[in-house]
Structure formats: C-alpha cells, structure tokens
Amino acid sequence: MSKIKFTLNGKVVFYEGDPLRRLVDVLREGFQLTGTKEGCGEGECGACSVLKNGKLVTSCIIPVGAIDGDDIVTIEGLRETPQGQCLVESFAEGGAVQCGFCIPGMVMAAQALLLVNPHPTEEDVRVAISGNICRCTGYDLIVESILLASRKGEGLW
Amino acid sequence: MVNTCYIPKTLEEALKIRKETGAVPLAGGTDLMVAYKRGVGITPVFPFPVMIITQLDELKGIKVEEDGTVVIGALTTSVEIAKDERVPYFVRLAASKMGAVSLRNTATIGGNIGNSSPKGDLPQPLILLDATVVLQSLDNTREMKVDDFIIKAKKNQLAEDEIIVAVRIPKPDYTYGYYRKIGTRRANAISKLTLSSIMKVENGVITDFRASSGAAGPKVARSREVEKMLIGKPIFELSSFIEEFVEAWDGVISPHAMPEFRRATTKNMLRHFLSVCADQPEPGIIE
Structure with missing residues (x-):
C-alpha cells in the first residue's frame, strides 16, 4: 500500500493502494473519469492518452506509483477549458468523429501538439497523432479538424 | 496475489532497496507494464519485487564533458534525447523513431538498455559508438561497454545489487x-x-x-x-x-x-x- 498524491484536472487528489495499478484503471474506476478509454493496453493505440505535466502519455502503461506530485489532465479536465472547448467544437464542425472511441485520445494528442506548436502544418498534425489509431475515419477529417482548431483558436495556445 | 513495490525518493535509497530486496527497477514502465499486464481494470502482477524509479531526478538529464563525451542519465526519455543536439546523430535519430510521441515521453535510455532486447532501438547506435553503461551499487561503481553489458536477448550483466545510472557516449569522429x-x-x-x-x-x-x-x-x-x-x-x-x-x-x-x-x-x-x-x-x- 502506498499513498500517491497528484493533481488531477486541477485538483489535488490522493490514491491509496497498489502503486503498480495502471493509471488508466485509477482514472476510470477510482475517479469515474471514463472519458479516457482503453484500447490495446500496450501503449500502442493512444485511446488512453492523457497529459502528464503537459506531455502526452498513454495511461495504460504508467503505474500510478510513478506519478506522485505530477499534474495529470484528462479529457474531462481539458473540455472545461477554452482550448478544450475549441477542440471539441472543431472536431464536431469538421466531422472528425464516427464511433468516437479514439476521439478523447485524439483530442489529448491535439492539445499536446498545440501547446508547443500553435500553428502546426498538416505534417506536424499527422506526426502528433501518429500514436493514435482510428479505425473509422481514415484520419483526414481528424487532421482537418485539428488544423481548424488551430485557426479558430488563434491566441488560445 | 499482492505486489511488493517500493518507491524510493533518492538514488541512495534505491540502491539500498536494490541491495536488500533485489527489487527490479521500473524506469518508464513501457516494457514491464506490458509484459505483466493482465487485462482491463486488473492490476498487473509481478513475480518479483519492483521499485518504481521513474521520478529519481538524479538519474535525469544530459551533460557534455570536456573531451566531448556525452553523458545521459539513465532515466532520460527518448523525447529528451531526440531533441538534444549535443547527442550524437545516430542516437538522436534512433530515439526519434521509437514508438510514437507518447511512448517517447515515457521510455528511458536506461530501460531500453536494461531490457536488452535485440530489437531495442538505442543499443544499436550506442554499440556502434562504443558507448558505455555506468552501473552503480551501494559499494561500487563500474563501467562497461554496452556491447559487453548485453549478453543476449533479455540477458545482461547487471548485478543483483546494481542500477544502471548513466550512459556515456564518446565523441564520434567520422567522415x-x-x-x-x-x-x-x-x-x-x-x-x-x-x-x-x-x-x-x-x-x-x-x-x-x-x-x-x-x-x-x-x-x-x-x-x-x-x-x-x-x-x-x-x-x-x-x-x-x-x-x-x-x-x-x-x-x-x-x-x-x-x-x-x-x-x-x-x-x-x-x-x-x-x-x-x-x-x-x-x-x-x-x-
């Protein structure tokens, strides 16, 4: 048993239990934040992507014991911000979403990109979401929606 | 089944735990967490004690010595290696091609060497450049070529009480x-x-x-x-x-x-x- 303290979507939270529990399980089952999805469970598909200290990580391969004191942002936290709102609106406007399972991870990947590169090229976007697998869309509408967010959200990032 | 897991706050504490319990260091977790995963909602079970060293700042960062040797802390991530122009080209390129960005934000150079997979991306250019690993225990520090350290797939010379603390890359000289x-x-x-x-x-x-x-x-x-x-x-x-x-x-x-x-x-x-x-x-x- 260990006690882990971290910031989750802007609030300080505590976890008590096995430090080798996966972050994705702590988020979904412990904190009921089910926006973060589990796809492959091997860090390959990107569905469980969250931001750790502003950087994109896959929460299925991170033990909760590795994030003491860190800042974690999930899709639920991001959507409450102007940046998140802009991404959500752009994804809707651009028709980026079909089944939707990959989308929380895609939005987190887009946020991680725009935080360091507010005016990405199409190639930048494709590289930034290269760890996020979508089986519906063929990616083009997701890429266009992220580019749309970067234009519509001028000044937000 | 219950895991035995330690989260040392300092390198010294980690070395003590390593000596006393033989706990296996978990650096980024990108190999270990996948190897022992059991499924959705289920905590992985490790058949050995584990110590999570992800947050040991003493083992992070890159510096260059006077003779041009680049020293990379074992817990430095692939993203950090790929973007640092002081790191020799081959190692940066290999780091930049590992997995995708989320994996590169998590995976570490020490973990990639310690995992000793023949498919590991970083050992290959490190061995080309005659890079060495620095292995530390409570009583001793030793250094050996990455080529000698890795014996074969998943087998290396890490002693029961040692932790990989750094990688040293001599300044390359080529046309x-x-x-x-x-x-x-x-x-x-x-x-x-x-x-x-x-x-x-x-x-x-x-x-x-x-x-x-x-x-x-x-x-x-x-x-x-x-x-x-x-x-x-x-x-x-x-x-x-x-x-x-x-x-x-x-x-x-x-x-x-x-x-x-x-x-x-x-x-x-x-x-x-x-x-x-x-x-x-x-x-x-x-x-």
Whole structure:
C-alpha cells in the first residue's frame, strides 16, 4: 500500500493502494473519469492518452506509483477549458468523429501538439497523432479538424 | 496475489532497496507494464519485487564533458534525447523513431538498455559508438561497454545489487555516417531490422570503419575483425572490396526469423552506404 498524491484536472487528489495499478484503471474506476478509454493496453493505440505535466502519455502503461506530485489532465479536465472547448467544437464542425472511441485520445494528442506548436502544418498534425489509431475515419477529417482548431483558436495556445 | 513495490525518493535509497530486496527497477514502465499486464481494470502482477524509479531526478538529464563525451542519465526519455543536439546523430535519430510521441515521453535510455532486447532501438547506435553503461551499487561503481553489458536477448550483466545510472557516449569522429531503421510503418513500429555504420577517411585512406546491426540476431551485431577488412584501405580502391566485405558481414549477423529478408536487406544497406562512400562525396550523413 502506498499513498500517491497528484493533481488531477486541477485538483489535488490522493490514491491509496497498489502503486503498480495502471493509471488508466485509477482514472476510470477510482475517479469515474471514463472519458479516457482503453484500447490495446500496450501503449500502442493512444485511446488512453492523457497529459502528464503537459506531455502526452498513454495511461495504460504508467503505474500510478510513478506519478506522485505530477499534474495529470484528462479529457474531462481539458473540455472545461477554452482550448478544450475549441477542440471539441472543431472536431464536431469538421466531422472528425464516427464511433468516437479514439476521439478523447485524439483530442489529448491535439492539445499536446498545440501547446508547443500553435500553428502546426498538416505534417506536424499527422506526426502528433501518429500514436493514435482510428479505425473509422481514415484520419483526414481528424487532421482537418485539428488544423481548424488551430485557426479558430488563434491566441488560445 | 499482492505486489511488493517500493518507491524510493533518492538514488541512495534505491540502491539500498536494490541491495536488500533485489527489487527490479521500473524506469518508464513501457516494457514491464506490458509484459505483466493482465487485462482491463486488473492490476498487473509481478513475480518479483519492483521499485518504481521513474521520478529519481538524479538519474535525469544530459551533460557534455570536456573531451566531448556525452553523458545521459539513465532515466532520460527518448523525447529528451531526440531533441538534444549535443547527442550524437545516430542516437538522436534512433530515439526519434521509437514508438510514437507518447511512448517517447515515457521510455528511458536506461530501460531500453536494461531490457536488452535485440530489437531495442538505442543499443544499436550506442554499440556502434562504443558507448558505455555506468552501473552503480551501494559499494561500487563500474563501467562497461554496452556491447559487453548485453549478453543476449533479455540477458545482461547487471548485478543483483546494481542500477544502471548513466550512459556515456564518446565523441564520434567520422567522415561518413549511415543509419536506417526498417519497421512495418513509420510510427509505433518495433524494428524489423536496423543498421548503422560510420567511416573515417584521412588523406585518402580509411582509418576507421564500424557497422552495427540491430534485430538481426540474439543481440546487436558488431565485428571488429570484419570491420578491419576495410581499415587501412585506400578509399579509391573501396569499390573493389565491397562485395567481399558484405559477404563477410553476412557471417556476423544471425537472424532467426525471416533470415532471407534480413540477410538480403542488410547486404543492400551496406552495399549502398559503401558504394556512396567510394564516390567520396562531401563528408556527412549518407541517406
């Protein structure tokens, strides 16, 4: 048993239990934040992507014991911000979403990109979401929606 | 089943735990968490004690010593390595091609060496450059070549009480360099085959030549003996030695799966690099 303290979507939270529990399980089952999805469970598909200290990580391969004191942002936290709102609106406007399972991870990947590169090229976007697998869309509408967010959200990032 | 897990706050504490319990260091977790995963909502169970060292700041960062040796802390991530221009080209390139961005934000150089997979991306260029690992225990610090440290797939010389603390890369000195990773796609690909090579030419004579083949045997393959075939040869005669060398290198690698593909492709890559070098272009990286 260990006690882990971290910031989750802007609030300080505590976890008590096995430090080798996966972050994705702590988020979904412990904190009921089910926006973060589990796809492959091997860090390959990107569905469980969250931001750790502003950087994109896959929460299925991170033990909760590795994030003491860190800042974690999930899709639920991001959507409450102007940046998140802009991404959500752009994804809707651009028709980026079909089944939707990959989308929380895609939005987190887009946020991680725009935080360091507010005016990405199409190639930048494709590289930034290269760890996020979508089986519906063929990616083009997701890429266009992220580019749309970067234009519509001028000044937000 | 219950895991035994420690979260040391300092390197000294980690070394003590390591000595007393033999707990296995978990650096980024990108290999261990996948190896012992059990399923959705279920905590992985490890058949050995684990210590999570992800947050030990003492083992993070990159510095350059006076003689140009680059020292990379064991917990430095692939993203940090890929973006640091002081790190030799081959290592940066290999780091930039590991997995996708989220994996590169998590995976560490110490973990990649400690996992000792022949498909690991970083050991291959590190072995080319004669890089060493620094191994620390409570009582001792020792250093050995990455090539000697990794014995074979998943087997290395890490002692029960040691932790990999750093990697040291001597300043490379070459005229021509080459690096290629072959995977099934651009992102998230585990290497099917990799090759790096460097050649130094002085006054028209090849004074250093090295090659390093990854994912082509139970460990990264180098052969100083075969490399010597080209050392001392005049560059204008290089083209007449290429086939003989390429055949000799074929005896250095020992691919188990898809040997025809791996052997043919390794030969093609070496032939390409050497034939471009034989034309004596401007010094630099050969695409």
